[in-house]
Amino acid sequence: MAALSVVVVRKRFPAVGAAPEKLVLHDLRFRVAAGETVAVLGPSGCGKTTLLNLIAGLDREFEGRIERPAGRLAFVFQEPRLLPWRTVEDNLRFVLDGVPDASARIRTALGEVELPEVGPVYASRLSLGMARRVALARALVVRPSLLLLDEPFVSLDQPTAWRLRLLLLELLARHRTTTLIVTHEPREAVMLADRILLLSAAPARLRAELAVPLSFDERREQARIEAVARALLPDLREPIAAEAA
Template identity: 55%
Template sequence: MPPAGGPNALEVDIRAKTFRGADGEDVRAIEAIAFSVAPASFATLIGPSGCGKTTTLRIILGLDREFSGSLKLPDSGGRVAAVFQEPRLLPWRTVDDNVRLVLSDEEADGDLDDLFEILGLAEMRSRYPAELSLGLARRVALARAFAIRPSLMVLDEPFVSLDEQTATRLRALLTNVWSARPTTAVMVTHNLREAVELSDRIIFLTERPARVRGVYEIDKPRAERDSRWREATLTSIAKRYSGIL
């Protein structure tokens, strides 16, 4: 199985992205979004609803190639994993089978015990999606993404609609599994507290057509990001970017 992560930074330079609106008129979604994500680091995109965050992720994933600009992945031949808002599990397959679906034939019988253990799924492997809460189903989606040891992971609001207690638990689990299997990661969220807890770099976008409003760097080790530090960081961000909270 290939090692996790890629040797290079993710380099995103979207100079323009336009799509056809429902009224037939062209809509300029992105004006200029350029940023980089260092190897094995975690970046988060935050901006107003409809500003182009998910469009940016689709471009990174190669699902939308109709844009002006350039994109350089951490590893040109590496694997890319995606975690969406919906877990997208096959209901007729067990948890274990859903995770292994993404593996090649050579990897299909590989040892995933550590991954299931970190995510608290060791006792759930024989269950089916209908037996899982939304929080557990999202853990399975995370396990499936990390199972392939990707060079890049893209997450689109993976904890949205969860109660705060469940979301907090999942963020801690994500941190644990990402620390054990580090990879370059880009996440979209509307939750600034979530971004502060998880990220090495937060990229703030403007309203549509989106531009980069600013970048906030975080060098504090995750294990030291206690509640006092988080509140102080949120205050600092609010002063730098008015209206962000």
């Protein structure tokens, strides 16, 4: 059963001044099943954020058709985008908007991202790693029927990024949330996704669709992830991110 169905025939940005019209996405079709985690893997600038904006309904200017599941959608942006002058708890309460058991849900969500104490802390005081975890809690606290993640672990040091990926892996397994994660990191895609949609450089087309043959436990072992990444993505030695150049 498809929870999400995406057909983008064309997405272009119009000419502005001397800059010509730009075709960013071309003939992109895929589905995501309920409970599945799919990664969209492609070089920087290929159109991944543009695609998420279409799926989220933030940008409606495209040719095609997108069917989303009923229920709430959660979007973890490339930057955490917390309200800096509000406490962490208020940042979460804001998206819950009058839900009766909001306080209990906020406590649970912060516990799940291993930050049970930060509720009263101003968001501006958080490290980037903590802010990314709070952004994840803010997404999960609404119990989304579709979770969209845009490179949620960029700009973190490697050990922190690894810990946060482990945390996300566990949370997705626990909640079985239908998830689309966008990344330019092949190993991140292999670790987290059931299936990888490999995009070309802009205008982004689907180059390949790859099932990831790893169990939950195997996904926690870096050597396994490395082996599968090299088997699935033979051009890994030339980093996929370099293709845009």
